[in-house]
Amino acid sequence: MIEEKVRKRRKARVAQSDCVACGSCVKVCPKSAIKVYKGLYAQVDEALCIGCGRCAAECPAAIIEIGEVD
Numbered sequence: 001m002i003e004e005k006v007r008k009r010r011k012a013r014v015a016q017s018d019c020v021a022c023g024s025c026v027k028v029c030p031k032s033a034i035k036v037y038k039g040l041y042a043q044v045d046e047a048l049c050i051g052c053g054r055c056a057a058e059c060p061a062a063i064i065e066i067g068e069v070d
């Protein structure tokens, strides 16, 4: 019998329109998964993000959420 594994993955999401591009999230990410794009707003590389939540805890604007993706 084949066991089907359906596992949700947790990833960071940034409300980019409210990002002040401070870079605090970038400094604490253990996977280098979040970058400030052209000095404008933070962007998450979902392939690298492990959903640890460090960036969300550090963001002074509280605009990062950790959500589940399929």
Ligand code: SF4
Pocket: 011, 012, 028, 029, 030, 031, 032, 033, 034, 044, 048, 049, 050, 051, 052, 053, 054, 055, 056, 066
């Ligand atoms: S949730 Fe963790 S791995 Fe993902 S971007 Fe934030 S700090 Fe990096």
Ligand code: SF4
Pocket: 014, 018, 019, 020, 021, 022, 023, 024, 025, 026, 036, 041, 042, 058, 059, 060, 061, 062, 063, 064
């Ligand atoms: S810590 Fe928050 S406000 Fe600062 S760059 Fe990251 S997402 Fe933007």
